[in-house]
Amino acid sequence: MATQENSVSQAEASQTKQNTPDPCIVVIFGASGDLTKRKLLPALYHLEQQNLLPEKFAVVGVARRDLSKTFAPDMKDGIVKGGGVDQGEAKLGKFMERVHYFATEFDNDEGYEGLKKYLADLDGKLGTGGRRLFYLAVAPEFFADITQRIAKHGMAKGEGDAWVRFIIEKPFGTDLASAKKLNDDIHAVLEEDQIFRIDHYLGKEVVQNIPIFRFANSIFEPLWNSNYIDHIQITGAESIGIEGRGPFYEGAGALRDVLQNHVMEVLSFVAMEPPTSFESAAVRIEKLKVWKAIRPVPIEDTARGQYGPGKVDGQDVIGYRQEDRVNPESQQVTYAAMKLSIDNLRWAGVPFYIRAGKRLASRVTEVVVVFKQPLRNIFGQGELEPNVLTLRIQPDDGISVQFGNKVPGPTTTIDQVAMTFNYAQKFGKSYASGYERLLLDAMLGDGTLFAEGAGVEATWTLMTPILEAWEGQIKDFPNYAAGSWGPKEADELLQRDGREWRVS
Numbered sequence: 001m002a003t004q005e006n007s008v009s010q011a012e013a014s015q016t017k018q019n020t021p022d023p024c025i026v027v028i029f030g031a032s033g034d035l036t037k038r039k040l041l042p043a044l045y046h047l048e049q050q051n052l053l054p055e056k057f058a059v060v061g062v063a064r065r066d067l068s069k070t071f072a073p074d075m076k077d078g079i080v081k082g083g084g085v086d087q088g089e090a091k092l093g094k095f096m097e098r099v100h101y102f103a104t105e106f107d108n109d110e111g112y113e114g115l116k117k118y119l120a121d122l123d124g125k126l127g128t129g130g131r132r133l134f135y136l137a138v139a140p141e142f143f144a145d146i147t148q149r150i151a152k153h154g155m156a157k158g159e160g161d162a163w164v165r166f167i168i169e170k171p172f173g174t175d176l177a178s179a180k181k182l183n184d185d186i187h188a189v190l191e192e193d194q195i196f197r198i199d200h201y202l203g204k205e206v207v208q209n210i211p212i213f214r215f216a217n218s219i220f221e222p223l224w225n226s227n228y229i230d231h232i233q234i235t236g237a238e239s240i241g242i243e244g245r246g247p248f249y250e251g252a253g254a255l256r257d258v259l260q261n262h263v264m265e266v267l268s269f270v271a272m273e274p275p276t277s278f279e280s281a282a283v284r285i286e287k288l289k290v291w292k293a294i295r296p297v298p299i300e301d302t303a304r305g306q307y308g309p310g311k312v313d314g315q316d317v318i319g320y321r322q323e324d325r326v327n328p329e330s331q332q333v334t335y336a337a338m339k340l341s342i343d344n345l346r347w348a349g350v351p352f353y354i355r356a357g358k359r360l361a362s363r364v365t366e367v368v369v370v371f372k373q374p375l376r377n378i379f380g381q382g383e384l385e386p387n388v389l390t391l392r393i394q395p396d397d398g399i400s401v402q403f404g405n406k407v408p409g410p411t412t413t414i415d416q417v418a419m420t421f422n423y424a425q426k427f428g429k430s431y432a433s434g435y436e437r438l439l440l441d442a443m444l445g446d447g448t449l450f451a452e453g454a455g456v457e458a459t460w461t462l463m464t465p466i467l468e469a470w471e472g473q474i475k476d477f478p479n480y481a482a483g484s485w486g487p488k489e490a491d492e493l494l495q496r497d498g499r500e501w502r503v504s
Ligand SMILES: NC(=O)C1=CN([C@@H]2O[C@H](COP(=O)(O)OP(=O)(O)OC[C@H]3O[C@@H](n4cnc5c(N)ncnc54)[C@H](OP(=O)(O)O)[C@@H]3O)[C@@H](O)[C@H]2O)C=CC1
Pocket: 029, 030, 031, 032, 033, 034, 035, 036, 062, 063, 064, 065, 104, 105, 106, 107, 136, 137, 138, 139, 140, 169, 170, 171
């Protein structure tokens, strides 16, 4: 007979997967860049702190400048500045010994031959067995070329059962045609199961928790449909501007930068049917079904904006057109919103309102589920307030449920109260950026939290006609002040349905 202790450990084992990867080398292209320093090296170090890296392991940074002497100290500095060095410098020192650097231009074939030899030598010294995780932390125009050159130099396939995987950064394409071309170019040399298209929102705890919240509990899912839900809002609001990324943002804008990827990924977890298991293939099928069920969006169901000068957190800030390396007559959007309808039985008649923008009043990323009112108000005090469930992704990540409650006293007065769960209060402060989980999953070969080729094309199928329609219509920009909640058209989008945007 199983003891209680035994049965708990069996249950725990069934809820967690293998969590230490095979010996391998993580090869980061774009190693002198911002992403590597601020996110990737700190994330790998956090994995080391939790003993989640294999014993036989190395990181090799690749970029054009000769940084062999300064790379490791520079990265160490990034890790220390990012916080979370709670096991002292000794652990960090040990981690930095595993960090190496190799300089080459991305289009230099000799460089790839040199890199191949460098990695093989490390395999020989460390016993990493030829397993590679290539991370393309580079500008999107390099994604296909670097992948193809790695393949040309015989590094895209491992010998025997040694795996070789690629993490490709975002943005994955700028419209449907470019996303398809990128998929084709990469598929010419890699199998789909080698490709990990990263969206760091899928590494955020609350986003990962959406399927758990829905499918590992029995009290929410029965209500998760058009019988009980009035509408759903997803907000990706940032108070920061474009942070010096003028040239990038001029080519991107809010729809390409955040709505097409981060917000659509979140939406798919909120709206999907229960997958048959939480394995990559099963989850991807359900996510794809959601995106494909979204009705083409009429242009009247969209709103866009660009911020002008204003005040954020009491400080004067410039408008988008005054930002460094931005066209003073730019038509680029720094705010995008739309109403989506999902054509399936679960969501018939339940609009999903989504929005993302820069220089808004505050930084809030959240999903707000607004429930229908009871069919009859037996308390006779006018309209009851709806129940609202908020999945707060950041900051102050947590979950809260708002409901009507009797105000203590001799009369029957109803007021809104909330039950709130806060991650930091329960689990303590976390330094995890989301990249920890995603890097670990890629080393373990688990693509559940990564985008798939067909999924990326499905979201671009939806978004490309909107971009084209917007590009054909000049707007009178700027149309919202920095520090506000965006353009009035976005408010009107909900007002005409008798609703309003909510932030918790
Ligand atoms: N930074 C962030 O927070 C985020 C970034 N991303 C994505 O990650 C990717 C990288 O972004 P980020 O780190 O900000 O970019 P950076 O511009 O900071 O870094 C680019 C890197 O590529 C190297 N590089 C550029 N051209 C060449 C070349 N011809 N040969 C060799 N090396 C070259 C640069 O080397 P050198 O230093 O010598 O110029 C640098 O290491 C992008 O796709 C971005 O969209 C996604 C989410 C967030």
